[in-house]
Amino acid sequence: MASIKIRAKLSDGVTTVKALIQHPMETGQRKDKKTGKLIPAHFIQEVTCEHNGTNVMTALWGPAVSKNPYLSFKFKGAKVGDSLKLSWVDNKGENDSTETQVS
Amino acid sequence: MTNMKRRTFLKGSVAAGAVGAAMGAGLLTPRIVLAAWPTAAFEAKSVDSALDALAGSHALEGSDKISIRAPDIAENGAVVPVSISSDIPGIESMSIIAEKNANPLTASFTLGKGAEGFVSTRIKMGKTSSVIAVVKAGGKLYSTGKEVKVTIGGCGG
Numbered sequence: 001m002a003s004i005k006i007r008a009k010l011s012d013g014v015t016t017v018k019a020l021i022q023h024p025m026e027t028g029q030r031k032d033k034k035t036g037k038l039i040p041a042h043f044i045q046e047v048t049c050e051h052n053g054t055n056v057m058t059a060l061w062g063p064a065v066s067k068n069p070y071l072s073f074k075f076k077g078a079k080v081g082d083s084l085k086l087s088w089v090d091n092k093g094e095n096d097s098t099e100t101q102v103s
Numbered sequence: 104m105t106n107m108k109r110r111t112f113l114k115g116s117v118a119a120g121a122v123g124a125a126m127g128a129g130l131l132t133p134r135i136v137l138a139a140w141p142t143a144a145f146e147a148k149s150v151d152s153a154l155d156a157l158a159g160s161h162a163l164e165g166s167d168k169i170s171i172r173a174p175d176i177a178e179n180g181a182v183v184p185v186s187i188s189s190d191i192p193g194i195e196s197m198s199i200i201a202e203k204n205a206n207p208l209t210a211s212f213t214l215g216k217g218a219e220g221f222v223s224t225r226i227k228m229g230k231t232s233s234v235i236a237v238v239k240a241g242g243k244l245y246s247t248g249k250e251v252k253v254t255i256g257g258c259g260g
Contacts (some may be wrong), residue, residue, distance in 0.1 A: 014219060056215040062145040064201060066120040066182045066225040074219035101190045
């Protein structure tokens, strides 16, 4: 399942990572209009990013992060061609990860 | 007889192998990873109790070294872009809090080695509220806030 789109661009020694993840990010507070029942919560809880195997950022998310979340952050110390791995885990234990190269 | 023993031995080793493979493939890791997720902080109903659960304190110090980029008026509360950046040295984590959401803590970013003081994401806001950026550095909490007007809430159905 390719749920992650990621781009990592190096400029002046700083790598800017931008990622889009496809996920419903259901809060658990919304009601199904037809049945009137609450839609169970389903959201990403943790996103981690590793640069050549070293963690550079861990995001802990609550259900209030928007649907199909966007994430961007910056870090120093990468070279062009370095590997960058982004993974997420949601509250149901579903997960996905992808790898990209710094460009 | 010897044959029987060999059979049980094989069964045992196959079972052990399956568990090992599951761990190796990462099937058991989500549980371990999720242990770090601060449930109490995300379920807290007020900013103070969320920060207590997340960082062990809610003693915020206002700082002009943090900047928040968010719209003054958000037409759609379901998608409010928020960026926070800071040049405070030694940042450990950066958190985004929407004060009037049912559960104010929205996201918390733990910065690793080499990470710059910048994160950007999109959040949901139930109503007009102050968005607070909390930066943890050197064991202290620094914050700054920005009012975002929401015309259509993003938490209702």
